[in-house]
Amino acid sequence: MYTYIVRRMGFGALTVLGVSIIVFLIMRVMPGDPLTAIFGPEGMTKLTEAQRNSYMEELGLTDPLFLQYIYWIGDILTGEFGRSFFRAESVGEMVIRRGPLTAQIAILSVIFSWVIGLPVAIISAMKPNSIIDNVVRFFSIISIAIPGFWLGMLIILGLLFWFGYRPPLTGASLFENPWTTFQMIIGPAIVLGLGQAAYIARMARSTLLEVIREDYVRTARAKGLSGKGVVRLHALPNALLPVITLSGILLGFVLAGSIPVERAFGVPGLGFAMFTAVNERDIFVMQNLVFLYAMVFVMLNITVDIIIAWLDPRIRYS
Amino acid sequence: MTSIPGDMSQSPSQPLPKPPSLLSRMWKGVREFTRRSPMAAFWGVLSISIVIMAISAPIIAPLDPLKADFRAMGKAPYEAHMFGTDQIGRDTLSRVIHGSRTSLIVAISAVLLGTTLGSIWGLASGFLGGRFDIISQRIIEFLQAFPDLILAMAIAMAMGSGTTTVIIAIAVTRIPFGGRVIRSVVLSLKEMSYVEAARGLGASNLRIMALHIMPQCIAPFLILATTHLGVAIIIEASLGFLGVGIPPPTPTWGNMLSDALNSGLIPPWWLVLFPGAAITITVLAFNLFGDGIRDALDPRLRGSQ
Numbered sequence: 001m002y003t004y005i006v007r008r009m010g011f012g013a014l015t016v017l018g019v020s021i022i023v024f025l026i027m028r029v030m031p032g033d034p035l036t037a038i039f040g041p042e043g044m045t046k047l048t049e050a051q052r053n054s055y056m057e058e059l060g061l062t063d064p065l066f067l068q069y070i071y072w073i074g075d076i077l078t079g080e081f082g083r084s085f086f087r088a089e090s091v092g093e094m095v096i097r098r099g100p101l102t103a104q105i106a107i108l109s110v111i112f113s114w115v116i117g118l119p120v121a122i123i124s125a126m127k128p129n130s131i132i133d134n135v136v137r138f139f140s141i142i143s144i145a146i147p148g149f150w151l152g153m154l155i156i157l158g159l160l161f162w163f164g165y166r167p168p169l170t171g172a173s174l175f176e177n178p179w180t181t182f183q184m185i186i187g188p189a190i191v192l193g194l195g196q197a198a199y200i201a202r203m204a205r206s207t208l209l210e211v212i213r214e215d216y217v218r219t220a221r222a223k224g225l226s227g228k229g230v231v232r233l234h235a236l237p238n239a240l241l242p243v244i245t246l247s248g249i250l251l252g253f254v255l256a257g258s259i260p261v262e263r264a265f266g267v268p269g270l271g272f273a274m275f276t277a278v279n280e281r282d283i284f285v286m287q288n289l290v291f292l293y294a295m296v297f298v299m300l301n302i303t304v305d306i307i308i309a310w311l312d313p314r315i316r317y318s
Numbered sequence: 319m320t321s322i323p324g325d326m327s328q329s330p331s332q333p334l335p336k337p338p339s340l341l342s343r344m345w346k347g348v349r350e351f352t353r354r355s356p357m358a359a360f361w362g363v364l365s366i367s368i369v370i371m372a373i374s375a376p377i378i379a380p381l382d383p384l385k386a387d388f389r390a391m392g393k394a395p396y397e398a399h400m401f402g403t404d405q406i407g408r409d410t411l412s413r414v415i416h417g418s419r420t421s422l423i424v425a426i427s428a429v430l431l432g433t434t435l436g437s438i439w440g441l442a443s444g445f446l447g448g449r450f451d452i453i454s455q456r457i458i459e460f461l462q463a464f465p466d467l468i469l470a471m472a473i474a475m476a477m478g479s480g481t482t483t484v485i486i487a488i489a490v491t492r493i494p495f496g497g498r499v500i501r502s503v504v505l506s507l508k509e510m511s512y513v514e515a516a517r518g519l520g521a522s523n524l525r526i527m528a529l530h531i532m533p534q535c536i537a538p539f540l541i542l543a544t545t546h547l548g549v550a551i552i553i554e555a556s557l558g559f560l561g562v563g564i565p566p567p568t569p570t571w572g573n574m575l576s577d578a579l580n581s582g583l584i585p586p587w588w589l590v591l592f593p594g595a596a597i598t599i600t601v602l603a604f605n606l607f608g609d610g611i612r613d614a615l616d617p618r619l620r621g622s623q
Contacts, residue, residue, distance in 0.1 A: 145548065256467040290468055
């Protein structure tokens with residue numbers, strides 16, 4: 001087990017290093033220099049040569065690329081993650097202030113996806129190709145096709161129209177006033193959870209159908225266990241492994257999906273910060289946030305792999 | 319056993335039946351596809367209609383999508399403007415129709431570009447193997463460490479706005495999929511005896527890859543391309559919604575939703591409903607048509623999803 005964890009961590013560290021190089025290459029080396037990204041093509045023509053040079057100097061963009069990269073890694077290691085070009089806040093502070101909201105949305109949405117996805121999967125796996133199964137399948141296909149941010153806008157409009165209710169826009173911490181926070185995160189969590197629930201239901205249904213054909217399930221039935229008992233005690237626990245893996249991967253995609261969804265709901269989380277950074281052309285914030293998101297994604301994958309290896313000895317020893 | 323004398327009786331002098339032309343073969347294929355999966359055929363017809371709508375947008379659209387009409391600003395749907403108008407009086411219906419154009423051009427070119435690049439990469443890395451393969455696998459792993467949307471956002475932002483930028487940004491997110499799938503196909507193909515035979519005849523690596531391996535990769539390539547169209551459309555819309563897509567005033571579905579949200583505290587419902595419904599219907603049609611194509615081209619995968 002420990003060798004597995006160490007090996008997995010090693011690969012993870014390598015991936016994070018690779019990710020940092022790719023982010024750096026995208027933000028600093030790709031066509032279009034950072035100043036154009038910040039000031040825009042029109043703003044760029046208004047700058048004089050001297051101004052341009054002094055900005056470049058100030059931002060440390062005149063150093064050789066290799067040095068810039070090293071400085072950036074230094075910034076990451078100190079936990080400051082570079083400074084915003086427009087705001088008096090380092091990216092590290094921004095993450096601490098806004099991150100919790102996004103994290104709460106992500107976790108709540110995963111809980112939702114399980115609460116909705118699993119029962120649906122069990123119902124449709126019990127009666128494959130029945131009417132219920134087909135209805136469920138159709139809804140899961142639709143919920144994959146609906147863009148989350150659009151669903152979010154519709155929910156907000158609907159709530160306003162029918163109930164005259166608008167979720168609070170400025171929030172607080174979970175512990176100071178939990179009710180406000182809950183009202184803020186519930187909408188995005190439902191929208192993001194529905195999207196995941198579709199995948200969870202699909203995956204759980206197909207693994208359940210496989211597991212049900214196994215010998216030990218037949219044995220359990222033969223010894224007189226009821227249908228419900230078989231599902232609860234034998235089929236479901238064995239069908240859950242791929243679902244856990246999928247859930248971990250989906251959680252990463254939820255972090256990305258929360259960017260437009262947070263914008264649609266106006267929730268000031270980290271995704272909204274990313275939206276702001278993109279529109280202010282704040283390449284330093286963007287560079288660090290992209291790196292952070294990718295790093296969280298990698299770490300989630302490692303965590304899920306370790307959980308799976310812990311649950312399933314076949315993986316650990318292969 | 320009885321069939322053998324029958325075969326013998328056929329004299330070689332009889333004229334052979336003419337091989338069916340490509341057109342009639344295609345027609346037969348379409349009929350077969352419709353018979354086997356009528357639902358997929360329905361979504362296929364819908365997909366093709368959307369493509370036709372995109373191509374003939376200037377003819378179908380009742381009004382100019384860019385022309386502001388200050389006599390009809392922010393109007394809810396009525397006879398003259400079936401889908402209503404936005405804050406400066408542009409016709410929403412025309413903008414939705416024109417939006418399909420941008421959406422499809424971006425999605426189709428991005429998926430083709432990304433899947434092709436990824437497939438060629440996967441083909442080379444699977445066939446050549448060795449150090450090139452190991453390094454390629456690592457790079458693909460790094461690329462997959464980014465959620466699609468975030469990678470596309472970063473690229474779109476760094477390169478500056480424009481249609482080409484958005485296409486490249488989405489294409490890059492599709493490369494790992496092409497690379498992975500085609501590589502695994504090639505790994506099994508490479509062991510086939512006809513490849514060995516070609517090598518025995520002295521064929522070069524390039525020749526084997528181009529003439530013997532590549533044709534076998536066409537079916538998985540088509541499956542990949544069609545199944546990823548829907549995702550590409552959603553990424554394009556999200557980029558537009560986040561303000562890093564194709565710059566205004568070009569009407570795209572994502573831009574329209576973004577404009578609606580920027581228009582005030584409460585966005586008018588018609589500016590939200592129609593562009594989003596267009597995205598959903600298009601993605602639904604492409605996804606289900608793609609599933610049908612996958613089932614038709616690769617029966618082994620049937621019902622796996």
